[in-house]
Amino acid sequence: MRLGPSRAALIAALALPSVAAAQAQHAHVHGQAFVDVAVDGGLVEINLRATAQDLVGFERAAATPEEEAQVLAARKAVLDHARLWQFNAAARCVAEGPVLEVPGAGKAHDHDHSHDHEGHDDHVAHSDWTVRYRFRCSAPEALSAIESGMFAVFPSLQSATVQVLDANGAREETLTASANRLALAQ
Numbered sequence: 701m702r703l704g705p706s707r708a709a710l711i712a713a714l715a716l717p718s719v720a721a722a723q724a725q726h727a728h729v730h731g732q733a734f735v736d737v738a739v740d741g742g743l744v745e746i747n748l749r750a751t752a753q754d755l756v757g758f759e760r761a762a763a764t765p766e767e768e769a770q771v772l773a774a775r776k777a778v779l780d781h782a783r784l785w786q787f788n789a790a791a792r793c794v795a796e797g798p799v800l801e802v803p804g805a806g807k808a809h810d811h812d813h814s815h816d817h818e819g820h821d822d823h824v825a826h827s828d829w830t831v832r833y834r835f836r837c838s839a840p841e842a843l844s845a846i847e848s849g850m851f852a853v854f855p856s857l858q859s860a861t862v863q864v865l866d867a868n869g870a871r872e873e874t875l876t877a878s879a880n881r882l883a884l885a886q
């Protein structure tokens with residue numbers, strides 16, 4: 701039997717995508733969003749993670765009334781599910797309330813995910829926002845695609861790495877402003 705090495709190589713090759721995915725889960729990359737889409741019958745769950753840099757325009761605590769207004773506008777924009785996620789109409793999907801998590805919200809000069817710093821007051825803390833959306837589709841057999849408006853709403857986003865789980869199984873897709881449609885299987 702000389703299958704040992706090739707079997708080990710196969711296992712290593714199979715292991716790579718999950719390692720890459722796990723690393724992507726923790727990446728903080730300006731210009732890139734990370735999205736999970738799970739379709740289970742008539743239930744569609746979407747998890748969006750993006751940097752405050754892309755959603756708000758900065759990652760430190762708001763320091764002026766203008767910056768506070770920018771934060772409020774970003775919160776409103778990420779909760780606007782109808783602009784961000786458009787299902788093909790025949791599937792008749794309606795949203796249940798999205799949930800927004802903002803690290804450090806309400807705290808001054810403090811972020812949960814700040815990088816190392818050495819006590820300088822002017823250090824830049826990196827932060828991500830996470831938004832969970834949930835939709836119920838009353839004609840799930842007709843569900844065929846989701847279009848994302850995120851690149852129009854947040855122009856500094858260049859791409860989104862999407863982990864999809866639907867009737868075809870799990871796969872990774874990349875969305876951009878010019879390829880913002882995600883095909884789904886039921």
Ligand SMILES: [Zn+2]
Pocket residue numbers: 728730751753759825826827
């Ligand atoms: Zn950052």
